[in-house]
Amino acid sequence: MAVSGGGSGAIYGGIEAGGTKWVCAVGSGRGPEDIHEPTTCPPADPQETIARAAEFFADNGSLAAIGIGSFGPIDVRRNSPTWGWITTTPKRGWARTPLVATLSEALDLPFAFDTDVNAAALGEHRWGAAADLETFCYITVGTGIGGGGMANGKLMHGLLHPEFGHMRIPHDRVRDSFDGVCPYHGDCFEGLASGDAIAARWGSPSDQLADESVWQLEADYLALGLLNMICLLSPQRIIVGGGVMQEPSLLPLVRRRITKLASGYFDTPELREEVDDYIVAPALGDRAGVLGALELARLRSRQRAI
């Protein structure tokens, strides 16, 4: 495929750099259907994975910019000497990886860099379940738990970037004696409610568990996490994606539990009869991340053109 960079016909590159899957794609950034040649691979060691991504983009014509939504923690502070790095991740071999710098050696292009969840949030804002919202959360419940979103119309950043997965929630050890799987904190939100936690607690991957008590416990933990998001951020909507949410009973259980936890205090229909429109699945499904990465690239390119 031969495509040209720059101008109104510009083509962008996007990488969803996930912990268990990398997705690379090129596209015009005009709509969710306008992606060419997406390619997916499991991440091997950093050198090999990054080299494979660089090769993909080198083969796909002249790009205006590349956007990356990466698993974290990452450094998103533009003025930091380690901007574009994956930092203290527990993922074996990936701590302190200069992701953008390594890609830049092969591809002389402008890069945008953000968390995988902020990229997915951006995709949902442009084309999906968060269109026209100023303040919303995007949370992914997969092997780990990540979260991001927008506050006052911009992607959430600050000191670093949000780390929803590592908040602390109540853990009733009488009901659930499981210690949690987080290597840093044990029974933080991710330590109790991620796909890895479910698998370790019950001895089977989450997609092989049908028992109602598995999903009731999971829904109760997720609802506690979502309630804390509501208390701290007051989002206009919460989008919940990730592999664990493939269990069809889970989202309805979470919604029911949230309305109970919020009962009375939050005087708003979104936390009562309209909860089905308040806590929702991603409209872009599992393409939210790579589409958001393309949008990051488009915005980066526009920013440079001003």
Next chain:
Amino acid sequence: MAVSGGGSGAIYGGIEAGGTKWVCAVGSGRGPEDIHEPTTCPPADPQETIARAAEFFADNGSLAAIGIGSFGPIDVRRNSPTWGWITTTPKRGWARTPLVATLSEALDLPFAFDTDVNAAALGEHRWGAAADLETFCYITVGTGIGGGGMANGKLMHGLLHPEFGHMRIPHDRVRDSFDGVCPYHGDCFEGLASGDAIAARWGSPSDQLADESVWQLEADYLALGLLNMICLLSPQRIIVGGGVMQEPSLLPLVRRRITKLASGYFDTPELREEVDDYIVAPALGDRAGVLGALELARLRSRQRAI
């Protein structure tokens, strides 16, 4: 005092409408020292308290606008039919109080309306500990716990407004068998760590408690709440005010505990050796709220002038 409204010499009114104290003041909005005639009264029933505030402003010349920072929950959605109301507060007699509408009957002026903690955050942003920050939190630990702040340069709003006090945190009932004081949730953050919770747990008001174990437990709860703020919002700084923080040992204990909870995962000096500059007391002390209310009024007036 005779002052004139409008133009560059404009005078504004500010109300810090707290749960235990109302502060009314007028001022030019030019600096923290430029407040005239602040007056303080404990809130009686809504009619009487609001009437007294209206009288104060009527006696203080021609104002360009009035800003109100109120205890909550309140309705801050400009297009809502109940904008300007105190809504589901458990404070006796104050639920469903049309605060702004009642004041408007006596004073035909533009009003700005936000939470007491967002007003205090705005004051600290203009003149205090949050100058030049885009994303920060302000939390007050008094009879209750409230929180607000800015995200991406604007005060935090969304579906409603943040309700930091009602997030859920771990509660180890072996160490602390106390059930919590929140009438809605029992052992939420406010239910465990507010001044009312301390007094109910130990049988004395917090300013009469000197035992080290009292403040160690309190610091541990506050640190859990602050850690969740960091995980969900990634603030560039956290300002902690309120009457409970008058205990001099408390802030250092909170800082020490936070660095332990964050250990290793958050790779940033603010959560290690620079924590004293990261978790701080309000620079404006107990005047942050009323100063922020004046600033709310000034911004409202400017907005109308555009």
